[in-house]
Amino acid sequence: MISVTGVTKRFGDYTALDDVSIEVPDGSLTALLGPSGSGKSTLLRIIGGLESPDAGRVVIHGEDQTSVAPQRRGIGFVFQHYAAFKHMTVRDNVAFGLTVRKRPKAEVAAKVDELLEIVGLAGYQKRYPSQLSGGQRQRMALARALAVEPKVLLLDEPFGALDAKVRADLREWLRKLHEEVHVTTLLVTHDQEEAMSIADQITVMDNSRIEQTGSPRELYDRPETPFVMRFLGPVTQLGEALVRPHDIALSLDARPGSHEAQVARVVHLGFEVRAELVLGDGEEIAVQLTRGEADELEIAVGDIVHVRSTAHPQILRAVEAPEPEPDVLSA
Amino acid sequence: MTVDRRWQISLRIVALGYLALLLLVPVGLIFFRTFEHGVASVWESITTPAAIHAFWLTIEVTAIAVPLNTLFGIVMAIALARGNWRGKGLVNALIDLPFAVSPIVIGLSLILVYGVNGWFGGALSDAGIQVIFSVPGIVLATIFVSLPFVVREVTPVLKEIGDEQEQAAATLGAGGWTTFRRITLPAIRWGVAYGVVLSVARCIGEFGAVSVVSGKISGQTETLTLLVEKRFANFDLAGAYAASALLALIALGTLLAMTMIKPRREEGDA
Numbered sequence: 124m125i126s127v128t129g130v131t132k133r134f135g136d137y138t139a140l141d142d143v144s145i146e147v148p149d150g151s152l153t154a155l156l157g158p159s160g161s162g163k164s165t166l167l168r169i170i171g172g173l174e175s176p177d178a179g180r181v182v183i184h185g186e187d188q189t190s191v192a193p194q195r196r197g198i199g200f201v202f203q204h205y206a207a208f209k210h211m212t213v214r215d216n217v218a219f220g221l222t223v224r225k226r227p228k229a230e231v232a233a234k235v236d237e238l239l240e241i242v243g244l245a246g247y248q249k250r251y252p253s254q255l256s257g258g259q260r261q262r263m264a265l266a267r268a269l270a271v272e273p274k275v276l277l278l279d280e281p282f283g284a285l286d287a288k289v290r291a292d293l294r295e296w297l298r299k300l301h302e303e304v305h306v307t308t309l310l311v312t313h314d315q316e317e318a319m320s321i322a323d324q325i326t327v328m329d330n331s332r333i334e335q336t337g338s339p340r341e342l343y344d345r346p347e348t349p350f351v352m353r354f355l356g357p358v359t360q361l362g363e364a365l366v367r368p369h370d371i372a373l374s375l376d377a378r379p380g381s382h383e384a385q386v387a388r389v390v391h392l393g394f395e396v397r398a399e400l401v402l403g404d405g406e407e408i409a410v411q412l413t414r415g416e417a418d419e420l421e422i423a424v425g426d427i428v429h430v431r432s433t434a435h436p437q438i439l440r441a442v443e444a445p446e447p448e449p450d451v452l453s454a
Numbered sequence: 455m456t457v458d459r460r461w462q463i464s465l466r467i468v469a470l471g472y473l474a475l476l477l478l479v480p481v482g483l484i485f486f487r488t489f490e491h492g493v494a495s496v497w498e499s500i501t502t503p504a505a506i507h508a509f510w511l512t513i514e515v516t517a518i519a520v521p522l523n524t525l526f527g528i529v530m531a532i533a534l535a536r537g538n539w540r541g542k543g544l545v546n547a548l549i550d551l552p553f554a555v556s557p558i559v560i561g562l563s564l565i566l567v568y569g570v571n572g573w574f575g576g577a578l579s580d581a582g583i584q585v586i587f588s589v590p591g592i593v594l595a596t597i598f599v600s601l602p603f604v605v606r607e608v609t610p611v612l613k614e615i616g617d618e619q620e621q622a623a624a625t626l627g628a629g630g631w632t633t634f635r636r637i638t639l640p641a642i643r644w645g646v647a648y649g650v651v652l653s654v655a656r657c658i659g660e661f662g663a664v665s666v667v668s669g670k671i672s673g674q675t676e677t678l679t680l681l682v683e684k685r686f687a688n689f690d691l692a693g694a695y696a697a698s699a700l701l702a703l704i705a706l707g708t709l710l711a712m713t714m715i716k717p718r719r720e721e722g723d724a
Contacts, residue, residue, distance in 0.1 A: 173621050193624045206622035210640040219636075220626035264622075271626060 124149050125170060125275055125309060130179030132165055139165040140176070141331040147275070147324070152301045152308045154318035156354070157328035163311045164279055166328070170309065171200045171277045184274055199268030199306075203280040205260040207252035213239070213263050214248040220271035238266040241300070258289040265297075269304065278310040282317065294321050315355050319343070327351050359408040361432055368411040370434035373398070373420055381431035384408070386422050398422060400430065481702055488699040491692065499696040504672045508681040509700065511589070515677065516657040519596040523653050527604025528646065532638070534605070535612035552601050560598050561666025564591060587669030592677065595663035600656040604649035611645035612638075651712045658704055 125147040132140040140162045147153045155163040168174040170181055172193030181189045188196050208216050214235055215222075221231045239245050242262040244255075252260055261281055268276060281297075282290040298321045301308055312318050318325050319339045327334040327342065327350070334354075335347045346352035349365055358365050362382060374381065384400035387407070396417040398410045410430065412420075422428060488496055499505065533539070534546055552560065568585040569575045578585055585591045619641065623633040639646075661679040668675040670684065678701050685694040 171625060173625070193621075194627050194629060196625075198625055200622065200625035202618050202622060204618060206618040208619055208622075208637060219623070219628070223623075223626060223628045223632055267622075267626065 124184065125307065126182040127166070127170065128180045128182075130166065130169060130176045130181070132162075132169060132174065132176050138331050140169070143179070143328075143331070143333055145326050145333060145336060147307060147309050149307055150305050151324050152298070152310065152322050153324040153326065154322035155309060155311045155326050155328060156315060156318040157313065157334075158354070159313055161328040162331040163313075163328045167277050167279050167309060167311045170275075171198050172196050173200070197271075197274040199271065199273035199276045201261070201264050201268050201276070201278045201281050203283045205252070205257075205264045205284075207255075207260050207264060209252050211251075212248065213244060213250050213252070213255070216252065216263055217266045217270050219267060224271070234270055235266075238270055241269075241303070242266045243296075256289075257285050258293055261285065261293065262296075265300075269306070273306060276306045276308040278308065280311055280313070283312075290317070297321060319355070327354060329354070357409070359410070360406065361402075361408060361430065364432060366432045366434055368397070368409050370432055371408070371410045371430050372433045373410060373412065373416070373422065374429050374431075375420065377429050378431055381429040384428055384430050386424050386426045386428060389417070389422060389424060391417075400428065402430075484695055484698050484702060487691075488695040495692065496696045496699070499690075499693040500700055504676065505681060505697060507673045508676045508678045508697075511592070511676065512658055512678040512704075515589070515593050515596050516654055518593050519600055519657050520650060520653045522597060523600055524604050524646065524650055526601070527649055528608060528642075530605045531608035531612055531642075535609050536617060549602050549605050552599050557595075557599055557660065557662030557664075558666055561595055561663035564595055564598070564663070564667050568594070586667050587671070588675060591667035592664050592675060595667050596657050596660050599660050599663050600653045603652040603656065604646060607649035607652070608642050608645040611642045615641050647712065651708055654708050655705055658701065658708075 125145075127146075128144045130140055130143045131138070143162070143166060145155075145166075155166060157163045165174060169176050170183075172188065172191060176189065179189075180187060183196065183198075193200075208219065211219070217235045217238055218231050221234060226234075235248075236245075239248065242265055244259060244262055244266065247255065247259070247263075252263065255263065265281075282293050285293065294317055297310075301321075310318075310322065322339060324336065325339055325342055326336040329350050335342060335351045337345075342351060343355050346355065352358055352365050357368050359368050359371065360366070361371065377383070382402055384402045386398055387401050388399040390397045390399075391414070394414055396412045396414055398412060398417070400408050400410060402408060408430070420428070500509075530545075530549065534542065565572060565586050567573050567575075568578065568591065570579060570586070572586075575586070583590070585594065619637050620633050623637045628636065659679060660677075661683065664677055665680060665683070668677065668680060670676055670680050672684075676684070678697060682694050682697045682701065685691075685697060
């Protein structure tokens, strides 16, 4: 388990992390999700020992690692831009951590073969990183990190530099790899879809703070802050509440708690129909319907309809609370 | 297309013409004038005791100055590219001083510091060490004028490769020295090699600063460039050309060594 308590990190006047605490359960694949500048990469680098915190503690598997050098933390780190050793072959890249530890040659060779097999680069031993595609380089970097059998694996936007198709494939592949290898993994990403699709736990960060931690489902269904609600999926504002577009029902007659609206645009996206409506107060909202629902209502531009939230009452969020003052300004 | 082609050709002609006029013709002429009267007389004039001594002194000074500057250059480049310390900007500017200041001024300033009446001169001569008008002075002057080359070649390379590879090595368990030896040094080796070649060329060819501090004692503190100047001043033109040709040959040898090791890079990186 990785346990971070009360970590604060400043770069000059800028507070990158403000009293942050998280726990990553053993064997889990946890995603640190947040917009750029939210502090998630800094947190990962502090766990990896590449930055040192100004306050707080980092405990990995029960041992306080706060002031331990990265060399002795037993971590594997994967960088967004691969950090491939350009002058070494794929083989030597993957073997690096083992040769540093002066393991016997036969053991190193066997381990490298095994890992290259796992990451699907078996025939590439003698290639140089410049002869590999981005996806292959990142798989090489993963094999290199796994070679030293780290206690935890830290991935910093590992698919951020890849194109969409490769990214989706590698995401899938990483999920499967994690099921095989089962090493405690912490992955930094700004892509909510990526986090939702591979992580079993997500920690959402914003503004140098943790917003919420939970399973993907929990975060989506029971967001604790308007930020988490907005960050994890499309949101529309209905009266005082934030609602997902698929949690809004349309009817032709008024119902308890419904609002009157005029249809401004209807977009047919195959199975799904998106209706854009204008509420009485001029506010625009988007509603997501199935084709069946849309056909039944026969909605057309200009129609007057009534909208209401079908979400469970407790999901409804009051309109955003005022943003907490960042410490940077008051300091 | 045809216009582009014509442009290309004329640009090439201009570039080659420029090089030929300024470089190839004068250097070629030196070789021509050197061997004008046959190889025997050339051999004779470069094998006089003074010439042999000058040759070995030049090599000796270069062999001391270049390794020292290479070591200093690599350490300094890492400090400048990776470090974040007070006074970095000032040091960075100071490193260019040998480029900015005329070699004669450098020579004179060395006399002010190490000369008999200089700051350390008294103490040093009491200890029996003579710096000025002696080999140590020549070495000091040469180190000074060739100081910036390795730093200036290696710093931008270090900045360009960034520190991610070094961080990756650290997370894989490599300590500082292992990371330097196995990651950083291989990554900057071409920058270092180029800096070394430039330093060697400058050390062999240095005249101004060395001329001031050496005392020009034939057979003792006379380097090859000083020999060329002395022979020229004494109207021994053939001798001056012969010694110049020797200097030019050493320089060509250095460049050749550079081009011969270079192709290996393309193999490795391809």
